[in-house]
Amino acid sequence: MKILAFADTHGDMSALERIREDVKKKDVDLVICAGDFTFFEQHIEIMIKKLSELGTDVLLIHGNHEYDEVVEVICKKYKNIYFMHNKMKRIGKYVFIGHGGGGFYLRDSEFVNEMDKISKKIEKNDEIILLTHAPPFGTKIDAVPPYGHVGNKDYREFIEKNNIILAVSGHIHEGFGKEDKIGKAKVISPGFKGKIVELE
Numbered sequence: 001m002k003i004l005a006f007a008d009t010h011g012d013m014s015a016l017e018r019i020r021e022d023v024k025k026k027d028v029d030l031v032i033c034a035g036d037f038t039f040f041e042q043h044i045e046i047m048i049k050k051l052s053e054l055g056t057d058v059l060l061i062h063g064n065h066e067y068d069e070v071v072e073v074i075c076k077k078y079k080n081i082y083f084m085h086n087k088m089k090r091i092g093k094y095v096f097i098g099h100g101g102g103g104f105y106l107r108d109s110e111f112v113n114e115m116d117k118i119s120k121k122i123e124k125n126d127e128i129i130l131l132t133h134a135p136p137f138g139t140k141i142d143a144v145p146p147y148g149h150v151g152n153k154d155y156r157e158f159i160e161k162n163n164i165i166l167a168v169s170g171h172i173h174e175g176f177g178k179e180d181k182i183g184k185a186k187v188i189s190p191g192f193k194g195k196i197v198e199l200e
Helices: 013-025 044-052 068-075 109-119 153-161
Strands: 002-006 030-033 057-060 081-083 087-091 094-099 127-132 164-168 179-182 185-188 195-198
Parallel strands (some): 030 057, 164 185
Antiparallel strands (some): 179 185
16 A cells, blocks of 8 residues: 655645645555644635545544644545544554644643544554654654654554554654654654655
8 A cells, every 4th residue: 555644734735736746646545644734724625625636535634723623524525535533444454543633742631542442443463554743752753953852652652552553743843754663663754745655
């Protein structure tokens, strides 16, 4: 499965056009967006409509620039857009789990509570892709000099305790384009340019 992941386009139509071209040229199977695809919800309906026209399924969470209730209502208009906040979705042998919003706290009690519920549906050998807006704590993608690491510790602990093969996030602009590892999980921050990831 070939995935194009992106985040933090902040309403930039030219960035979305580049993503559309990559989807077409690189034979992408699935697009995932880690939030902040608008600038404080300006033109949000247009942005989601544009995402629906990419020609693939799109898994989407909100960032700190969008409200989950607003995004969810709009996403329901399109059969190929899946709002993934506190949800899981099986695609082939992979399980995608999403949690949007946030980005300013080291801990996230809502995430912990929702993942406790979702974990009951996860099977032992499931290969999981985690989609969050904020990054997990303590990697290259959450480092903000000179302040150090600003990611979320609950996200990191979830990755460490589960069979996560890929974690995609955004929010921290200093981390765009970088990747790291937490155990066997690849942790990436694709940023507004997007990144192709191939799953075996």
